[in-house]
Amino acid sequence: MALASPSLVPVQTRSERPSSTDVSDFPAVTGREFEWKFAPLDRIRHLTEGALDGGPVAFQYSESAGTSVEWVDRATAVVGVAGTPEDRASANAWGAVEKVLTITVSSEEAEELLVRREHFDRSPRAAHVVIEALPNSSGTVILEHRGDAELSENVEIVVGEGAQLTVVTVQEWADSAVHLSSHFATVGRDANLRHVIVSLGGGVVRVNPSIHLAGQGSSTDAFGLYFADAGQYLEQRPYIDHQAANTRSRVNYKGALQGAKAHTVWVGDVLIGPHADGTDSYEQNRNLVLSDGTRADSIPNLEIETGNIVGAGHASSTGRFDDEQLFYLQSRGISEEEARRLVVRGFLAEIITQIGSPALEERLTAAVEAELVEAEVVRAAAAAPTLDGGAA
């Protein structure tokens, strides 16, 4: 008689998840699929099911030494090196794109490159970006997103042998924007990818990075920072795929939630493959809940297929303010409002200070500050007694 209980066997391991560049290989999204389980389908259906405009959209970028930026015809662009779509929105965009935005970091000391994308509009669009760091190069690429959008996109990141690449994607969209983004990264031998997702603005924002540690001794530091206000849906599903030996990953995502129907989702998958001896991995997600009526889903998931690893751990927590911290600060004369701000700012600072771009760090600190001020206004309004007894 077999002793193994069927419930101990994963229904489907991450490595066996179907992938295809052809949208017709994915059935229509019903919401029962694990990858679409939490998302507000009525707000994204045109991106998963509808036709997408794959033409190029204007953007701005900084002229930065050691980098280049250009549109490449889909027919001649090298795509698919870093990964293949694993969901219908991603495959839909893959097939619709006409031009690929290609970013190359070629120097050992490339200047920070800022790409600002703010000319999307409300028509459903597809995009494809390929960021490549040539072997032994070193640089930082920042993608900033503003304005409105109905965008499904794929971002490929190819980190050559011995390269050190930082990719930061900042979502400061307008409230109505919908943005579904799949990042695929492949990291070469002894290379490092620092990957940072910052989601502050937008109606529905989902950025799912799949990072494949393909080369021996490769590593990644993956960070996420999100702040969901009333009605916002912010999702991120980092997947770290330890393929080669002696690879290392650190995943740290932190989020704050404030206001009715603020919803965040974090699903962290780590797969330590059969050849990934000597792997060292740790992932964590922490959420700070600032008001009633919010929802934070946080699901860490670890699969280990080799016995010979250095370490693999995970942590996940979702909690309210620590009253003792507030008391301590208030007992030093600091008002409750300011004490709350200090605590949240401190909570999120752990991620901001990891970005490694002083100018961006400063700007994001200010952006978080603005979120906090706004959050405080909402909180004060909710706490104020109403004359009519507070009928909703």
Next chain:
Amino acid sequence: MSVLKIEDLHVSVETEQGTKQILRGVDLAVGEGETHAIMGPNGSGKSTLAYAIAGHPKYHVEGGSVTLDGEEMLDKSVDERARAGLFLAMQYPVEIPGVSVSNFLRTAKTAIDGQAPAIRGWIKDLDSSMTALRMDKSFRERNVNEGFSGGEKKRNEILQLELLKPKFAVLDETDSGLDVDALKIVSEGVNRAKENTGLGILLITHYNRILRYVKPDFVHVFVAGKVAEQGGPELAVRLENEGYDRFLQGANVG
């Protein structure tokens, strides 16, 4: 002459077993520049008294008053009490991740004074207090209490006491867990604050040890939520020799 007056203070706390009375009628008056030692066995309610004075939301005042120069403190929020001139050095200082000591101190100083301190003078004061407390400059950039040893946390409390310059301070077992050197350093800090600002002190302690360095004017024995006996410094010596047994006979502890 400033005075902190505690009158007939009754305080309870909610526990899983229901409401628990802890303070049962505390009377105490601390004048400007005076040091009052409060000594008593574990569980007698000393920390509860400290927290109730500071306004911790877990402790419910059932009756009585705490006034500072005639002004009722119990109606005020925690931060208002601090701005009125009260300070609590905590038995177990809390860690605040992501908030640096220097940012915290400047924010607190600004809140207490109602305006930001002039940069030059502030840095100088901060430097000299930290040097006197043997705190390395690197502490300024560290997160509040995060990874601090027990002794470092206590020094950080006294640093705040020196910089925020309250009228009255409650020191809750600031001495416990300190070795002799650290005890001396912390005591010197308390004495400096007293000399410089005429601070009145409620010094809660379990042991006589600190009283060799911070001289009390009065000693109160705290048992089962109230003052059981009071006297001069000689009472502390007597307690050290005899212990609290004499007071515990028949007392309903805990």
